Amino acid sequence: MGRNDEYEQFDREIEAMGVRIKDADAVKVRDDVFDEVTLMALYKLVHKKLISAIGGPISTGKEANVFYGERDGLGLAIKIYRIQTANFKAMNEYLAGDRRFSSVRGTRKALIFAWTKKEYSNLARAHEVGIPVPEPLAFDRNILLMTFLGEDEVPYPQLRxxxxxxxxxxxxxxxxxxxxxYQEARLVHADLSEYNILYHEKPYLIDMGQAVTLDHPRAPAFLIRDVKNLNRYFSRYCDVPDEEEVLRAITGTGRREP
Structure with missing residues (x-):
């Protein structure tokens, strides 16, 4: 069966479940995204009535693709981690020192599944303490469902x-x-930059798969890097305190060297 035949079969099966394909041409960028594992996860989420429509891509990348979706009129972000092209070694660095996921071993697939669960968990912790992030709704294998941050199917812009x-x-x-x-969710974002902050009337933090708990051995180094990135970007536009002052404000102490 050719790829076009597979796409058509995929569309027919999804639509048979009552899911609308909002943008068939755009969804066909799914080439190596909708592999067998991903389709199985998607079918499970559809069967649970968590997705009622699938649209085109919001963002595409080496690690993950994000598609627009809907559930009964509610906008969704459907984040699909790419099993074949995700950076296995980089992900392992963040997982290995995290006691929640340190037991994960074995295949690339197992690591990607753990990473998806980790982002869900991190978003849930941030959302629970009132930080503006996409609200995590569900996950299965390498797919994470979140509320969509945007209007009229257009995502809010990156801060930059x-x-x-x-x-x-x-x-x-x-x-x-x-x-x-840091103080309430007990997390460090670990990849904070103008690329991972959306802005519409207020900033929103996104992409939290790599966020680590405070007992991660590299949490202090990741926090320092986040502060450096924040100061680097904003120093172009306004006065910023020095890093030591920022770190004291965050941790209640000061610089914690790795």
């Missing part, structure tokens, strides 16, 4: 592309997010 009126205020807001993430 957003129209920001008061950079000083936004900097302070993000610093408060990092502090609450």
């Amino acid at each position: 592309n957003a129209a920001v009126e008061d950079y000083g205020a936004v900097y302070g807001t993000i610093l408060d997010y990092i502090k609450r993430l």
